[in-house]
Amino acid sequence: MRKIRFGYQFDFRNPPGSPNSFVDLYGDMLMQAEYCDRAGFDSIWLTEHHFTDDGYLPALMPAAAAILARTRRVTLGTFVLLAPFYHPIKLAEDAAVVDVMSNGRLRLGIGLGYRAEEFAGFGIRREERFGRTIETIEILKRAWTGERFDFDGKYFKLRGVRVLPQPASKPHPELLWGAGAPAGIRRAAKLNMSFACVGGRKEIGIYHEALKAEGKDPANFSVVTSRVVYVADSEEHAWRDTRSALMYQAAHYAKWLSAAAGTDESKVLIRPDPDRLRRTSVLGNPAEVTAKLRDIIESTPTTELNIATQLPGLDPALARRSLERFTHEVMPYLR
Numbered sequence: 001m002r003k004i005r006f007g008y009q010f011d012f013r014n015p016p017g018s019p020n021s022f023v024d025l026y027g028d029m030l031m032q033a034e035y036c037d038r039a040g041f042d043s044i045w046l047t048e049h050h051f052t053d054d055g056y057l058p059a060l061m062p063a064a065a066a067i068l069a070r071t072r073r074v075t076l077g078t079f080v081l082l083a084p085f086y087h088p089i090k091l092a093e094d095a096a097v098v099d100v101m102s103n104g105r106l107r108l109g110i111g112l113g114y115r116a117e118e119f120a121g122f123g124i125r126r127e128e129r130f131g132r133t134i135e136t137i138e139i140l141k142r143a144w145t146g147e148r149f150d151f152d153g154k155y156f157k158l159r160g161v162r163v164l165p166q167p168a169s170k171p172h173p174e175l176l177w178g179a180g181a182p183a184g185i186r187r188a189a190k191l192n193m194s195f196a197c198v199g200g201r202k203e204i205g206i207y208h209e210a211l212k213a214e215g216k217d218p219a220n221f222s223v224v225t226s227r228v229v230y231v232a233d234s235e236e237h238a239w240r241d242t243r244s245a246l247m248y249q250a251a252h253y254a255k256w257l258s259a260a261a262g263t264d265e266s267k268v269l270i271r272p273d274p275d276r277l278r279r280t281s282v283l284g285n286p287a288e289v290t291a292k293l294r295d296i297i298e299s300t301p302t303t304e305l306n307i308a309t310q311l312p313g314l315d316p317a318l319a320r321r322s323l324e325r326f327t328h329e330v331m332p333y334l335r
Contacts, residue, residue, distance in 0.1 A: 004297055005304040006331060007043035008036045008323070009079060009226055012057040013312035015248060020316070022055060028316040030070055032323060037071035039327040043107070044071070045079040045224070045306050050118045052252075054312055061094040068102035076102065079226065079306065080111035080178035080196050084129045085122045088136040089161060092143035096167045104168035109196035109224070110137065111178035114260040131155060137175065137191065144172040176224060180269075186210040194222035199269075201300045208301065226306035227296065228281040231289050231325040238283035241318055245311035246277045286329035293334055 010033070014025050033044050046063055049056040057063060064076045076098075083091075099106040112129045113119065119126040135153040142149045143163040151158040167173055177188035178196035185203055188195050189210035197203050204225075208218045228246065232238035253270040265271055282292045297305070307326065310319040 002297055002301075003335065004302060005042035006334075007045050007077070007224065007304055007306040008032070008041050009045045009047065009306040009308040010057070010063075010310060011047045011049075011312065012063070013052075013054040013249075015054045015313040018313055025316065028320075029310065030066060032310065032316070032320060033067045033074075034070050035320070035323065035327075037074045039324075040331065041074055041327075043075045043077055043304065043306075045077045045109075045226070047079050048082055049115070050082075050085070051121045061091075061098055064106065065098050065101065068098060068105055075105045075107055077107035077174075077176070077196075077224065078109045079224065080109035080176070082113040082118070083110050083133040083136045084113050084124055085118065086136065088139035088156060089143060089158065089163065091136065092140050092163045095140070095173060096144060096163060096165055099167040099169050099173050100165050102168075104170075104173075106167070106169065107174040107176065108140075109176035109178050110193075111196070112184075115256050116259065128155065137193075140175075141172060174222065176222060182206050189214050189216065192216070195224070197223055197225045197302065200225065204301050222304060223302045224304040224306060225300065225302040226308055227293075228283075228311065229289060229293070229307045229309055229322075229326060230281070230283050231286055231322045231330060232283070233285055235284040235288055238285075238322075239278055241322075242281070242283065242311060242314065243274070245314040246281060247272045247274065249312050250277055286325060289326070290330050290333050293330070297334065 010029050012029055014020060014022055036044055044067055046057060046060050048060050050058045060078050060081055068076050095106060095108060112133050116126060132155050135155050139151055139156060144167050146164055146166040148160055148162040174194060176194040176196040177191060179185050179188060180198045185206045188207060195207045204223050211218045230238045230242050232241060250270050250272040254265040254268050254272060257268040257270060258265040282289055309322050
């Protein structure tokens, strides 16, 4: 079986009506991160949104700093950071400081964003998202050299800027491009970036072919994917524990994605269809989860698989129990 790395993914969501305060929830997430570091996970990944009723993590760099301060070996990645909502110089400074403090363990997955509410909230036109993101990536790379530079773009004009400290990562923190559409995926290869994949085998194939067309070796780039994984005594037990949280999560993504695409919710990839969610999530007893993940690893040329267990509204005690079982009863048989 191919060797891959394992990550653990958080979004810090606390749905209305939850018995947990944000203070308690955040404390539990930090404890889960510490556990992952001790238990042999390779990475932790944070995902971002804004202006939601459940407090979906809106501040990636503070959360990254807190987790990296409490861990010793895992890398910390963003899956993904929504670049249009950041000033690139401030992002360069914040990321450099976090990378230095963690001795080079920061990775930045970068995306365009898509929710109209977010663009309206930040006062940025959605039509500007691609141009702003491309300029941000170029500015980050220049800023992290530690040299003084000018930049004359459509959205950002900089004169005599110098960012210190330089990141500990050389030449800079790993950059990953988050995209799902073929044109966006091919853009990752042109930008010389790794791939934060929101799809599967088809999307990774497009990325690898684009790299080869650019004369680049896919072996030199990361491909990070994510799956809901929950370990219990049986598949039925796992579904019973996670059903409400999965349906809640899928209903929100269906609303957001369909609004962004101007289509019906029934046509988007993520939607509150119980049969589909049960089929696409990796649920079951340790043997069943191991077998399902082995099939995914063999059929999908990913280099890193994020395990999403702490679903929105799921009791953190249940997530911790599943995480511990995955660590002891599944992960050793996939390495």
